[in-house]
Amino acid sequence: MEVATPEEWKVVTEWGNGEHWNIGFRDPECFFAIDPGGFFLGKAGGRPVSAVSLVNYDDSYAVWGHYLVAPGERGKGYGIGVCKVASRHSGNRTTAGDAMPEQVQNYSKDGSQPIHKTVHWYGDLARTGSQHEQVVPITAAHLDAVADYDAESFPARRGPFLEKWLFAEGHRALVYLSDDGVAGYGVIRPAPVGHRIGPLTADTPEIAHALLESLTAELPAGETMSVFAPDLQPATAGLLTDLGLAEHFHVVRMWRGPRPDLRTERVYAISSLEVG
Incomplete structure:
Protein backbone atom coordinates (compact mmCIF):
# COMPACT_ATOMS: atom_id res chain seq x y z
CA MET A 1 0.00 0.00 0.00
CA GLU A 2 1.31 3.45 -0.87
CA VAL A 3 0.29 7.08 -1.07
CA ALA A 4 -0.78 7.87 -4.63
CA THR A 5 0.24 10.75 -6.84
CA PRO A 6 -2.36 12.57 -8.95
CA GLU A 7 -1.06 10.71 -12.00
CA GLU A 8 -1.41 7.32 -10.28
CA TRP A 9 -4.91 8.27 -9.09
CA LYS A 10 -6.23 8.45 -12.65
CA VAL A 11 -6.91 4.72 -12.62
CA VAL A 12 -9.07 5.16 -9.51
CA THR A 13 -11.15 7.78 -11.32
CA GLU A 14 -11.56 5.27 -14.16
CA TRP A 15 -12.75 2.63 -11.68
CA GLY A 16 -15.21 5.08 -10.16
CA ASN A 17 -16.64 6.10 -13.50
CA GLY A 18 -16.92 2.42 -14.37
CA GLU A 19 -19.30 2.25 -11.40
CA HIS A 20 -21.27 5.22 -12.81
CA TRP A 21 -19.90 7.71 -10.25
CA ASN A 22 -19.71 10.35 -13.01
CA ILE A 23 -16.72 12.11 -11.43
CA GLY A 24 -16.36 15.68 -12.69
CA PHE A 25 -13.53 16.31 -15.15
CA ARG A 26 -11.57 18.53 -12.73
CA ASP A 27 -12.63 16.88 -9.49
CA PRO A 28 -9.43 14.90 -8.79
CA GLU A 29 -7.09 17.90 -9.01
CA CYS A 30 -9.35 19.76 -6.57
CA PHE A 31 -9.47 16.79 -4.18
CA PHE A 32 -5.67 16.68 -3.98
CA ALA A 33 -5.62 20.33 -2.89
CA ILE A 34 -7.20 19.28 0.43
CA ASP A 35 -4.57 16.79 1.54
CA PRO A 36 -2.11 15.32 -1.02
CA GLY A 37 -1.11 12.62 1.46
CA GLY A 38 -4.65 11.29 1.83
CA PHE A 39 -4.95 9.11 -1.29
CA PHE A 40 -4.00 5.46 -0.93
CA LEU A 41 -3.46 2.65 -3.44
CA GLY A 42 -3.23 -1.03 -2.65
CA LYS A 43 -1.07 -2.98 -5.05
CA ALA A 44 -0.55 -6.64 -5.90
CA GLY A 45 2.36 -7.64 -8.10
CA GLY A 46 3.03 -3.94 -8.69
CA ARG A 47 -0.49 -3.37 -10.07
CA PRO A 48 -3.08 -1.09 -8.44
CA VAL A 49 -5.90 -3.27 -7.10
CA SER A 50 -7.65 -1.16 -4.45
CA ALA A 51 -8.01 2.42 -3.29
CA VAL A 52 -9.40 4.67 -0.60
CA SER A 53 -9.02 8.33 0.24
CA LEU A 54 -8.93 9.76 3.75
CA VAL A 55 -8.36 13.49 3.50
CA ASN A 56 -7.60 15.61 6.55
CA TYR A 57 -9.23 19.02 6.30
CA ASP A 58 -7.67 20.29 9.52
CA ASP A 59 -6.53 18.99 12.90
CA SER A 60 -10.02 17.83 13.86
CA TYR A 61 -11.90 16.63 10.75
CA ALA A 62 -11.32 14.08 7.98
CA VAL A 63 -13.45 12.46 5.26
CA TRP A 64 -13.38 8.95 3.80
CA GLY A 65 -14.08 8.32 0.12
CA HIS A 66 -13.06 6.46 -3.06
CA TYR A 67 -13.41 3.01 -1.48
CA LEU A 68 -12.87 0.93 -4.61
CA VAL A 69 -11.43 -2.38 -5.71
CA ALA A 70 -10.43 -2.98 -9.32
CA PRO A 71 -12.84 -5.06 -11.39
CA GLY A 72 -11.73 -8.65 -11.30
CA GLU A 73 -9.90 -8.24 -7.98
CA ARG A 74 -12.84 -8.22 -5.59
CA GLY A 75 -13.35 -10.71 -2.80
CA LYS A 76 -9.62 -11.04 -2.13
CA GLY A 77 -9.36 -8.72 0.89
CA TYR A 78 -7.62 -5.91 -0.98
CA GLY A 79 -10.21 -3.31 0.02
CA ILE A 80 -10.09 -4.10 3.73
CA GLY A 81 -6.32 -4.11 3.60
CA VAL A 82 -5.95 -0.63 2.13
CA CYS A 83 -8.53 0.76 4.58
CA LYS A 84 -6.68 -0.62 7.61
CA VAL A 85 -3.47 1.09 6.57
CA ALA A 86 -5.13 4.36 5.49
CA SER A 87 -7.05 4.68 8.78
CA ARG A 88 -3.84 5.68 10.56
CA HIS A 89 -3.67 8.85 8.49
CA SER A 90 -6.56 10.59 10.27
CA GLY A 91 -5.27 9.97 13.80
CA ASN A 92 -7.84 11.02 16.39
CA ARG A 93 -9.79 13.28 14.05
CA THR A 94 -13.55 13.11 13.72
CA THR A 95 -14.21 11.20 10.48
CA ALA A 96 -17.13 11.13 8.09
CA GLY A 97 -17.96 9.05 5.04
CA ASP A 98 -20.86 7.57 3.11
CA ALA A 99 -22.15 4.02 3.05
CA MET A 100 -24.62 2.23 0.85
CA PRO A 101 -27.60 1.26 3.06
CA GLU A 102 -26.67 -2.43 3.09
CA GLN A 103 -23.16 -1.54 4.35
CA VAL A 104 -24.16 0.60 7.33
CA GLN A 105 -23.71 -2.24 9.79
CA ASN A 106 -20.20 -2.97 8.50
CA TYR A 107 -19.24 0.71 8.60
CA SER A 108 -20.48 0.92 12.18
CA LYS A 109 -17.84 -1.52 13.42
CA ASP A 110 -15.32 1.28 13.98
CA GLY A 111 -17.79 3.31 16.04
CA SER A 112 -19.26 5.33 13.17
CA GLN A 113 -22.94 6.21 13.45
CA PRO A 114 -25.51 6.96 10.72
CA ILE A 115 -26.65 10.59 10.90
CA HIS A 116 -28.60 11.30 7.72
CA LYS A 117 -29.28 10.18 4.15
CA THR A 118 -27.72 11.80 1.12
CA VAL A 119 -29.93 11.43 -1.95
CA HIS A 120 -28.66 11.32 -5.52
Missing part, protein backbone atom coordinates in the same frame (compact mmCIF):
# COMPACT_ATOMS: atom_id res chain seq x y z
CA TRP A 121 -31.03 13.41 -7.62
CA TYR A 122 -30.69 12.74 -11.33
CA GLY A 123 -32.49 13.53 -14.55
CA ASP A 124 -32.81 15.82 -17.54
CA LEU A 125 -33.22 19.53 -17.00
CA ALA A 126 -36.88 20.43 -17.48
CA ARG A 127 -36.13 23.94 -18.72
CA THR A 128 -33.37 26.49 -19.05
CA GLY A 129 -32.93 28.57 -15.91
CA SER A 130 -32.80 32.35 -15.67
CA GLN A 131 -30.17 34.66 -14.23
CA HIS A 132 -31.08 36.36 -10.92
CA GLU A 133 -29.91 39.93 -10.47
CA GLN A 134 -28.40 39.32 -7.01
CA VAL A 135 -26.44 36.27 -8.18
CA VAL A 136 -23.00 37.07 -9.59
CA PRO A 137 -19.89 35.09 -10.57
CA ILE A 138 -17.50 34.40 -7.72
CA THR A 139 -14.17 36.17 -8.12
CA ALA A 140 -10.97 36.08 -6.07
CA ALA A 141 -12.31 39.08 -4.16
CA HIS A 142 -15.18 36.95 -2.84
CA LEU A 143 -13.06 33.94 -1.82
CA ASP A 144 -12.50 34.71 1.87
CA ALA A 145 -16.13 35.70 2.43
CA VAL A 146 -17.40 32.55 0.67
CA ALA A 147 -14.98 30.36 2.67
CA ASP A 148 -16.18 31.96 5.91
CA TYR A 149 -19.81 31.41 4.91
CA ASP A 150 -19.12 27.81 3.88
CA ALA A 151 -17.46 27.06 7.24
CA GLU A 152 -20.72 27.80 9.05
CA SER A 153 -22.28 24.66 7.53
CA PHE A 154 -19.22 22.47 6.82
CA PRO A 155 -17.18 20.92 9.67
CA ALA A 156 -13.93 22.65 8.63
CA ARG A 157 -12.79 25.80 6.89
CA ARG A 158 -11.83 24.47 3.47
CA GLY A 159 -10.15 27.44 1.83
CA PRO A 160 -7.54 25.52 -0.24
CA PHE A 161 -10.20 23.22 -1.66
CA LEU A 162 -12.59 26.05 -2.49
CA GLU A 163 -9.82 28.05 -4.14
CA LYS A 164 -9.42 25.16 -6.58
CA TRP A 165 -13.08 24.12 -6.83
CA LEU A 166 -14.55 27.55 -7.47
CA PHE A 167 -12.14 28.46 -10.25
CA ALA A 168 -11.36 25.11 -11.91
CA GLU A 169 -11.65 24.94 -15.68
CA GLY A 170 -15.28 24.47 -16.66
CA HIS A 171 -16.64 25.16 -13.17
CA ARG A 172 -19.18 27.97 -12.89
CA ALA A 173 -19.32 29.36 -9.34
CA LEU A 174 -21.95 31.89 -8.32
CA VAL A 175 -22.65 33.82 -5.12
CA TYR A 176 -25.86 35.45 -3.91
CA LEU A 177 -25.05 38.83 -2.41
CA SER A 178 -27.49 40.47 0.00
CA ASP A 179 -27.11 43.78 1.81
CA ASP A 180 -25.35 41.87 4.59
CA GLY A 181 -22.93 40.06 2.29
CA VAL A 182 -22.87 36.40 1.19
CA ALA A 183 -26.26 34.72 1.59
CA GLY A 184 -25.58 31.65 -0.53
CA TYR A 185 -23.35 30.19 -3.22
CA GLY A 186 -23.25 27.29 -5.63
CA VAL A 187 -21.12 25.58 -8.26
CA ILE A 188 -22.01 23.70 -11.45
CA ARG A 189 -19.43 21.63 -13.30
CA PRO A 190 -19.20 19.36 -16.37
CA ALA A 191 -18.84 15.61 -15.96
CA PRO A 192 -18.67 12.62 -18.33
CA VAL A 193 -22.48 12.53 -18.26
CA GLY A 194 -23.97 16.02 -18.29
CA HIS A 195 -23.41 18.43 -15.39
CA ARG A 196 -23.28 18.22 -11.61
CA ILE A 197 -24.26 20.86 -9.05
CA GLY A 198 -22.52 21.11 -5.70
CA PRO A 199 -22.06 22.53 -3.27
CA LEU A 200 -25.23 24.59 -2.99
CA THR A 201 -25.62 26.46 0.28
CA ALA A 202 -28.17 29.18 0.98
CA ASP A 203 -29.81 31.10 3.80
CA THR A 204 -33.35 30.41 2.54
CA PRO A 205 -35.15 28.21 0.00
CA GLU A 206 -35.84 31.32 -2.07
CA ILE A 207 -32.12 32.06 -2.32
CA ALA A 208 -31.41 28.41 -3.16
CA HIS A 209 -33.99 28.66 -5.95
CA ALA A 210 -32.35 31.83 -7.31
CA LEU A 211 -28.98 30.08 -7.33
CA LEU A 212 -30.35 26.98 -9.07
CA GLU A 213 -32.01 29.13 -11.70
CA SER A 214 -28.80 31.06 -12.29
CA LEU A 215 -26.57 27.99 -12.33
CA THR A 216 -28.69 26.41 -15.07
CA ALA A 217 -29.23 29.61 -17.06
CA GLU A 218 -26.59 28.64 -19.64
CA LEU A 219 -27.74 25.04 -20.13
CA PRO A 220 -30.33 23.80 -22.62
CA ALA A 221 -33.45 21.97 -21.53
CA GLY A 222 -32.77 18.23 -21.62
CA GLU A 223 -29.20 18.48 -20.26
CA THR A 224 -28.52 15.64 -17.84
CA MET A 225 -28.10 16.87 -14.26
CA SER A 226 -26.82 15.26 -11.06
CA VAL A 227 -27.07 16.54 -7.48
CA PHE A 228 -26.17 14.89 -4.16
CA ALA A 229 -28.40 16.40 -1.49
CA PRO A 230 -28.52 15.61 2.25
CA ASP A 231 -32.04 15.15 3.59
CA LEU A 232 -31.54 18.00 6.06
CA GLN A 233 -33.52 20.75 4.33
CA PRO A 234 -37.21 19.98 3.65
CA ALA A 235 -37.37 22.39 0.69
CA THR A 236 -34.69 20.55 -1.30
CA ALA A 237 -36.97 17.90 -2.81
CA GLY A 238 -39.37 20.44 -4.27
CA LEU A 239 -36.61 22.59 -5.73
CA LEU A 240 -34.90 19.67 -7.46
CA THR A 241 -38.16 18.12 -8.65
CA ASP A 242 -38.97 21.47 -10.24
CA LEU A 243 -35.72 21.22 -12.19
CA GLY A 244 -36.86 17.88 -13.58
CA LEU A 245 -34.76 15.65 -11.33
CA ALA A 246 -35.88 12.56 -9.42
CA GLU A 247 -34.43 10.45 -6.62
CA HIS A 248 -32.04 7.89 -8.04
CA PHE A 249 -30.56 6.25 -4.93
CA HIS A 250 -29.32 7.26 -1.52
CA VAL A 251 -26.34 6.66 0.73
CA VAL A 252 -26.03 7.05 4.48
CA ARG A 253 -23.67 9.61 5.99
CA MET A 254 -21.62 7.95 8.73
CA TRP A 255 -19.93 9.93 11.47
CA ARG A 256 -17.38 9.01 14.13
CA GLY A 257 -16.54 11.55 16.81
CA PRO A 258 -18.14 14.67 18.26
CA ARG A 259 -20.57 16.54 16.02
CA PRO A 260 -20.09 20.31 15.75
CA ASP A 261 -22.98 22.75 15.85
CA LEU A 262 -23.45 23.67 12.17
CA ARG A 263 -25.98 25.49 9.99
CA THR A 264 -26.89 22.27 8.18
CA GLU A 265 -30.30 23.64 7.16
CA ARG A 266 -28.40 25.77 4.65
CA VAL A 267 -27.06 22.77 2.72
CA TYR A 268 -29.02 21.88 -0.42
CA ALA A 269 -26.20 19.98 -2.15
CA ILE A 270 -22.74 18.74 -1.22
CA SER A 271 -19.63 19.08 -3.38
CA SER A 272 -19.17 15.33 -3.88
CA LEU A 273 -19.49 12.07 -1.98
CA GLU A 274 -15.72 11.59 -2.19
CA VAL A 275 -14.77 14.60 -0.05
CA GLY A 276 -18.06 15.85 1.46
Whole structure:
Protein backbone atom coordinates (compact mmCIF):
# COMPACT_ATOMS: atom_id res chain seq x y z
CA MET A 1 0.00 0.00 0.00
CA GLU A 2 1.31 3.45 -0.87
CA VAL A 3 0.29 7.08 -1.07
CA ALA A 4 -0.78 7.87 -4.63
CA THR A 5 0.24 10.75 -6.84
CA PRO A 6 -2.36 12.57 -8.95
CA GLU A 7 -1.06 10.71 -12.00
CA GLU A 8 -1.41 7.32 -10.28
CA TRP A 9 -4.91 8.27 -9.09
CA LYS A 10 -6.23 8.45 -12.65
CA VAL A 11 -6.91 4.72 -12.62
CA VAL A 12 -9.07 5.16 -9.51
CA THR A 13 -11.15 7.78 -11.32
CA GLU A 14 -11.56 5.27 -14.16
CA TRP A 15 -12.75 2.63 -11.68
CA GLY A 16 -15.21 5.08 -10.16
CA ASN A 17 -16.64 6.10 -13.50
CA GLY A 18 -16.92 2.42 -14.37
CA GLU A 19 -19.30 2.25 -11.40
CA HIS A 20 -21.27 5.22 -12.81
CA TRP A 21 -19.90 7.71 -10.25
CA ASN A 22 -19.71 10.35 -13.01
CA ILE A 23 -16.72 12.11 -11.43
CA GLY A 24 -16.36 15.68 -12.69
CA PHE A 25 -13.53 16.31 -15.15
CA ARG A 26 -11.57 18.53 -12.73
CA ASP A 27 -12.63 16.88 -9.49
CA PRO A 28 -9.43 14.90 -8.79
CA GLU A 29 -7.09 17.90 -9.01
CA CYS A 30 -9.35 19.76 -6.57
CA PHE A 31 -9.47 16.79 -4.18
CA PHE A 32 -5.67 16.68 -3.98
CA ALA A 33 -5.62 20.33 -2.89
CA ILE A 34 -7.20 19.28 0.43
CA ASP A 35 -4.57 16.79 1.54
CA PRO A 36 -2.11 15.32 -1.02
CA GLY A 37 -1.11 12.62 1.46
CA GLY A 38 -4.65 11.29 1.83
CA PHE A 39 -4.95 9.11 -1.29
CA PHE A 40 -4.00 5.46 -0.93
CA LEU A 41 -3.46 2.65 -3.44
CA GLY A 42 -3.23 -1.03 -2.65
CA LYS A 43 -1.07 -2.98 -5.05
CA ALA A 44 -0.55 -6.64 -5.90
CA GLY A 45 2.36 -7.64 -8.10
CA GLY A 46 3.03 -3.94 -8.69
CA ARG A 47 -0.49 -3.37 -10.07
CA PRO A 48 -3.08 -1.09 -8.44
CA VAL A 49 -5.90 -3.27 -7.10
CA SER A 50 -7.65 -1.16 -4.45
CA ALA A 51 -8.01 2.42 -3.29
CA VAL A 52 -9.40 4.67 -0.60
CA SER A 53 -9.02 8.33 0.24
CA LEU A 54 -8.93 9.76 3.75
CA VAL A 55 -8.36 13.49 3.50
CA ASN A 56 -7.60 15.61 6.55
CA TYR A 57 -9.23 19.02 6.30
CA ASP A 58 -7.67 20.29 9.52
CA ASP A 59 -6.53 18.99 12.90
CA SER A 60 -10.02 17.83 13.86
CA TYR A 61 -11.90 16.63 10.75
CA ALA A 62 -11.32 14.08 7.98
CA VAL A 63 -13.45 12.46 5.26
CA TRP A 64 -13.38 8.95 3.80
CA GLY A 65 -14.08 8.32 0.12
CA HIS A 66 -13.06 6.46 -3.06
CA TYR A 67 -13.41 3.01 -1.48
CA LEU A 68 -12.87 0.93 -4.61
CA VAL A 69 -11.43 -2.38 -5.71
CA ALA A 70 -10.43 -2.98 -9.32
CA PRO A 71 -12.84 -5.06 -11.39
CA GLY A 72 -11.73 -8.65 -11.30
CA GLU A 73 -9.90 -8.24 -7.98
CA ARG A 74 -12.84 -8.22 -5.59
CA GLY A 75 -13.35 -10.71 -2.80
CA LYS A 76 -9.62 -11.04 -2.13
CA GLY A 77 -9.36 -8.72 0.89
CA TYR A 78 -7.62 -5.91 -0.98
CA GLY A 79 -10.21 -3.31 0.02
CA ILE A 80 -10.09 -4.10 3.73
CA GLY A 81 -6.32 -4.11 3.60
CA VAL A 82 -5.95 -0.63 2.13
CA CYS A 83 -8.53 0.76 4.58
CA LYS A 84 -6.68 -0.62 7.61
CA VAL A 85 -3.47 1.09 6.57
CA ALA A 86 -5.13 4.36 5.49
CA SER A 87 -7.05 4.68 8.78
CA ARG A 88 -3.84 5.68 10.56
CA HIS A 89 -3.67 8.85 8.49
CA SER A 90 -6.56 10.59 10.27
CA GLY A 91 -5.27 9.97 13.80
CA ASN A 92 -7.84 11.02 16.39
CA ARG A 93 -9.79 13.28 14.05
CA THR A 94 -13.55 13.11 13.72
CA THR A 95 -14.21 11.20 10.48
CA ALA A 96 -17.13 11.13 8.09
CA GLY A 97 -17.96 9.05 5.04
CA ASP A 98 -20.86 7.57 3.11
CA ALA A 99 -22.15 4.02 3.05
CA MET A 100 -24.62 2.23 0.85
CA PRO A 101 -27.60 1.26 3.06
CA GLU A 102 -26.67 -2.43 3.09
CA GLN A 103 -23.16 -1.54 4.35
CA VAL A 104 -24.16 0.60 7.33
CA GLN A 105 -23.71 -2.24 9.79
CA ASN A 106 -20.20 -2.97 8.50
CA TYR A 107 -19.24 0.71 8.60
CA SER A 108 -20.48 0.92 12.18
CA LYS A 109 -17.84 -1.52 13.42
CA ASP A 110 -15.32 1.28 13.98
CA GLY A 111 -17.79 3.31 16.04
CA SER A 112 -19.26 5.33 13.17
CA GLN A 113 -22.94 6.21 13.45
CA PRO A 114 -25.51 6.96 10.72
CA ILE A 115 -26.65 10.59 10.90
CA HIS A 116 -28.60 11.30 7.72
CA LYS A 117 -29.28 10.18 4.15
CA THR A 118 -27.72 11.80 1.12
CA VAL A 119 -29.93 11.43 -1.95
CA HIS A 120 -28.66 11.32 -5.52
CA TRP A 121 -31.03 13.41 -7.62
CA TYR A 122 -30.69 12.74 -11.33
CA GLY A 123 -32.49 13.53 -14.55
CA ASP A 124 -32.81 15.82 -17.54
CA LEU A 125 -33.22 19.53 -17.00
CA ALA A 126 -36.88 20.43 -17.48
CA ARG A 127 -36.13 23.94 -18.72
CA THR A 128 -33.37 26.49 -19.05
CA GLY A 129 -32.93 28.57 -15.91
CA SER A 130 -32.80 32.35 -15.67
CA GLN A 131 -30.17 34.66 -14.23
CA HIS A 132 -31.08 36.36 -10.92
CA GLU A 133 -29.91 39.93 -10.47
CA GLN A 134 -28.40 39.32 -7.01
CA VAL A 135 -26.44 36.27 -8.18
CA VAL A 136 -23.00 37.07 -9.59
CA PRO A 137 -19.89 35.09 -10.57
CA ILE A 138 -17.50 34.40 -7.72
CA THR A 139 -14.17 36.17 -8.12
CA ALA A 140 -10.97 36.08 -6.07
CA ALA A 141 -12.31 39.08 -4.16
CA HIS A 142 -15.18 36.95 -2.84
CA LEU A 143 -13.06 33.94 -1.82
CA ASP A 144 -12.50 34.71 1.87
CA ALA A 145 -16.13 35.70 2.43
CA VAL A 146 -17.40 32.55 0.67
CA ALA A 147 -14.98 30.36 2.67
CA ASP A 148 -16.18 31.96 5.91
CA TYR A 149 -19.81 31.41 4.91
CA ASP A 150 -19.12 27.81 3.88
CA ALA A 151 -17.46 27.06 7.24
CA GLU A 152 -20.72 27.80 9.05
CA SER A 153 -22.28 24.66 7.53
CA PHE A 154 -19.22 22.47 6.82
CA PRO A 155 -17.18 20.92 9.67
CA ALA A 156 -13.93 22.65 8.63
CA ARG A 157 -12.79 25.80 6.89
CA ARG A 158 -11.83 24.47 3.47
CA GLY A 159 -10.15 27.44 1.83
CA PRO A 160 -7.54 25.52 -0.24
CA PHE A 161 -10.20 23.22 -1.66
CA LEU A 162 -12.59 26.05 -2.49
CA GLU A 163 -9.82 28.05 -4.14
CA LYS A 164 -9.42 25.16 -6.58
CA TRP A 165 -13.08 24.12 -6.83
CA LEU A 166 -14.55 27.55 -7.47
CA PHE A 167 -12.14 28.46 -10.25
CA ALA A 168 -11.36 25.11 -11.91
CA GLU A 169 -11.65 24.94 -15.68
CA GLY A 170 -15.28 24.47 -16.66
CA HIS A 171 -16.64 25.16 -13.17
CA ARG A 172 -19.18 27.97 -12.89
CA ALA A 173 -19.32 29.36 -9.34
CA LEU A 174 -21.95 31.89 -8.32
CA VAL A 175 -22.65 33.82 -5.12
CA TYR A 176 -25.86 35.45 -3.91
CA LEU A 177 -25.05 38.83 -2.41
CA SER A 178 -27.49 40.47 0.00
CA ASP A 179 -27.11 43.78 1.81
CA ASP A 180 -25.35 41.87 4.59
CA GLY A 181 -22.93 40.06 2.29
CA VAL A 182 -22.87 36.40 1.19
CA ALA A 183 -26.26 34.72 1.59
CA GLY A 184 -25.58 31.65 -0.53
CA TYR A 185 -23.35 30.19 -3.22
CA GLY A 186 -23.25 27.29 -5.63
CA VAL A 187 -21.12 25.58 -8.26
CA ILE A 188 -22.01 23.70 -11.45
CA ARG A 189 -19.43 21.63 -13.30
CA PRO A 190 -19.20 19.36 -16.37
CA ALA A 191 -18.84 15.61 -15.96
CA PRO A 192 -18.67 12.62 -18.33
CA VAL A 193 -22.48 12.53 -18.26
CA GLY A 194 -23.97 16.02 -18.29
CA HIS A 195 -23.41 18.43 -15.39
CA ARG A 196 -23.28 18.22 -11.61
CA ILE A 197 -24.26 20.86 -9.05
CA GLY A 198 -22.52 21.11 -5.70
CA PRO A 199 -22.06 22.53 -3.27
CA LEU A 200 -25.23 24.59 -2.99
CA THR A 201 -25.62 26.46 0.28
CA ALA A 202 -28.17 29.18 0.98
CA ASP A 203 -29.81 31.10 3.80
CA THR A 204 -33.35 30.41 2.54
CA PRO A 205 -35.15 28.21 0.00
CA GLU A 206 -35.84 31.32 -2.07
CA ILE A 207 -32.12 32.06 -2.32
CA ALA A 208 -31.41 28.41 -3.16
CA HIS A 209 -33.99 28.66 -5.95
CA ALA A 210 -32.35 31.83 -7.31
CA LEU A 211 -28.98 30.08 -7.33
CA LEU A 212 -30.35 26.98 -9.07
CA GLU A 213 -32.01 29.13 -11.70
CA SER A 214 -28.80 31.06 -12.29
CA LEU A 215 -26.57 27.99 -12.33
CA THR A 216 -28.69 26.41 -15.07
CA ALA A 217 -29.23 29.61 -17.06
CA GLU A 218 -26.59 28.64 -19.64
CA LEU A 219 -27.74 25.04 -20.13
CA PRO A 220 -30.33 23.80 -22.62
CA ALA A 221 -33.45 21.97 -21.53
CA GLY A 222 -32.77 18.23 -21.62
CA GLU A 223 -29.20 18.48 -20.26
CA THR A 224 -28.52 15.64 -17.84
CA MET A 225 -28.10 16.87 -14.26
CA SER A 226 -26.82 15.26 -11.06
CA VAL A 227 -27.07 16.54 -7.48
CA PHE A 228 -26.17 14.89 -4.16
CA ALA A 229 -28.40 16.40 -1.49
CA PRO A 230 -28.52 15.61 2.25
CA ASP A 231 -32.04 15.15 3.59
CA LEU A 232 -31.54 18.00 6.06
CA GLN A 233 -33.52 20.75 4.33
CA PRO A 234 -37.21 19.98 3.65
CA ALA A 235 -37.37 22.39 0.69
CA THR A 236 -34.69 20.55 -1.30
CA ALA A 237 -36.97 17.90 -2.81
CA GLY A 238 -39.37 20.44 -4.27
CA LEU A 239 -36.61 22.59 -5.73
CA LEU A 240 -34.90 19.67 -7.46
CA THR A 241 -38.16 18.12 -8.65
CA ASP A 242 -38.97 21.47 -10.24
CA LEU A 243 -35.72 21.22 -12.19
CA GLY A 244 -36.86 17.88 -13.58
CA LEU A 245 -34.76 15.65 -11.33
CA ALA A 246 -35.88 12.56 -9.42
CA GLU A 247 -34.43 10.45 -6.62
CA HIS A 248 -32.04 7.89 -8.04
CA PHE A 249 -30.56 6.25 -4.93
CA HIS A 250 -29.32 7.26 -1.52
CA VAL A 251 -26.34 6.66 0.73
CA VAL A 252 -26.03 7.05 4.48
CA ARG A 253 -23.67 9.61 5.99
CA MET A 254 -21.62 7.95 8.73
CA TRP A 255 -19.93 9.93 11.47
CA ARG A 256 -17.38 9.01 14.13
CA GLY A 257 -16.54 11.55 16.81
CA PRO A 258 -18.14 14.67 18.26
CA ARG A 259 -20.57 16.54 16.02
CA PRO A 260 -20.09 20.31 15.75
CA ASP A 261 -22.98 22.75 15.85
CA LEU A 262 -23.45 23.67 12.17
CA ARG A 263 -25.98 25.49 9.99
CA THR A 264 -26.89 22.27 8.18
CA GLU A 265 -30.30 23.64 7.16
CA ARG A 266 -28.40 25.77 4.65
CA VAL A 267 -27.06 22.77 2.72
CA TYR A 268 -29.02 21.88 -0.42
CA ALA A 269 -26.20 19.98 -2.15
CA ILE A 270 -22.74 18.74 -1.22
CA SER A 271 -19.63 19.08 -3.38
CA SER A 272 -19.17 15.33 -3.88
CA LEU A 273 -19.49 12.07 -1.98
CA GLU A 274 -15.72 11.59 -2.19
CA VAL A 275 -14.77 14.60 -0.05
CA GLY A 276 -18.06 15.85 1.46
